[in-house]
Amino acid sequence: MAKFGTQFLNAAVSKWISQRWARNTQKANDVPMETLRRQFHEAWALKTRLDSFIQVAQERMALPIVGSTTFRKPHNADWSWRPTLWRIPLPVPGLSSAKTKAPLGTELTLFHDCALSELGVRQLRNLHEADLAPYGLRLxxxxxxxxxxSLVLDLPEDFAVGLKRTHLLQMRTIVEMEKPIEIFARLNIRHGPNTEQIVRELPLHQPNVMVEFDLGYSKMNEKRVEKAWIDLIFEGPEMNEIILRDMTFSRRPRAQL
Structure with a gap:
C-alpha cells in the first residue's frame, strides 16, 4: 500500500512539473526579464540532469540483459546452455598474473605451465549492438x-542426462584477437574408467564461430556417463589480446540416415 502511495505521489509531482514548464513556455515572451533569467537557469539545470539520465537509461536499455539465455540454437535442440561467466557478473571480475588452476567463477578454470605468469583475465560487459551475451571474457x-x-569449462550435469551416441553437440562462440592464432576445442566425456575425447579446430575466419562434436564417432558408454567438459586450447598466444564475446552450447539428435 505504501509503495502504491509513493508511486501515485511521484506521478502527481511529475505531472505538476510538466504542467508548470508548459505554462512557463507559453508565458516566456511576456514575463519580466529577471523572471525569464531565473527560469532559464532552472530549466538548464533540469535539462542537464535529464540529459544525464537519458544517456544512462539508453545505454542500459541497449545492453544485453543480465542473465540472458537467448541465443541461436537448432530447432530440434533438446538441451542448450550459456555458461555463467557470459550471463551474470562474477564476484571477482578479473585476475592479473593469473596462476594455473585459477578459477573464473564456478565453471571455468585457467590452466598454463608458465614459470612466470604474465597473463591477465577479465570479465567485461558487452557493448556491441549485435551482442546477445551480457558479458564476455578477455585474455x-x-x-x-x-x-x-587453456580454459577448462565444466559442462553442467544435465548435459549428460539422456546423452546418446546419436547426439550432436554444437558450440558457438564469438572471438576477437589482436593477431590470428589457432584455437582448438576438445570435448571430454568421462564414462566409467574411460574418457572419450573429440577435438575440433575453431574456424576463426568466420565472425560467428561454430563447431559440432558428433558423438557417433565416439566409443562412449551411454549408461556410464559421469562428467563432461570442454578444453579450449590456445596455440601461440604470446603478445595477444583475445576476447570471447559469447559462448553457447546446444545438443540435438543427429538426423537418421
Missing amino acids: DVFRFDGSFL
Whole structure:
C-alpha cells in the first residue's frame, strides 16, 4: 500500500512539473526579464540532469540483459546452455598474473605451465549492438614462456542426462584477437574408467564461430556417463589480446540416415 502511495505521489509531482514548464513556455515572451533569467537557469539545470539520465537509461536499455539465455540454437535442440561467466557478473571480475588452476567463477578454470605468469583475465560487459551475451571474457597474454594455455569449462550435469551416441553437440562462440592464432576445442566425456575425447579446430575466419562434436564417432558408454567438459586450447598466444564475446552450447539428435 505504501509503495502504491509513493508511486501515485511521484506521478502527481511529475505531472505538476510538466504542467508548470508548459505554462512557463507559453508565458516566456511576456514575463519580466529577471523572471525569464531565473527560469532559464532552472530549466538548464533540469535539462542537464535529464540529459544525464537519458544517456544512462539508453545505454542500459541497449545492453544485453543480465542473465540472458537467448541465443541461436537448432530447432530440434533438446538441451542448450550459456555458461555463467557470459550471463551474470562474477564476484571477482578479473585476475592479473593469473596462476594455473585459477578459477573464473564456478565453471571455468585457467590452466598454463608458465614459470612466470604474465597473463591477465577479465570479465567485461558487452557493448556491441549485435551482442546477445551480457558479458564476455578477455585474455591479455604478454610474455609467454609456457608450452600450453587453456580454459577448462565444466559442462553442467544435465548435459549428460539422456546423452546418446546419436547426439550432436554444437558450440558457438564469438572471438576477437589482436593477431590470428589457432584455437582448438576438445570435448571430454568421462564414462566409467574411460574418457572419450573429440577435438575440433575453431574456424576463426568466420565472425560467428561454430563447431559440432558428433558423438557417433565416439566409443562412449551411454549408461556410464559421469562428467563432461570442454578444453579450449590456445596455440601461440604470446603478445595477444583475445576476447570471447559469447559462448553457447546446444545438443540435438543427429538426423537418421
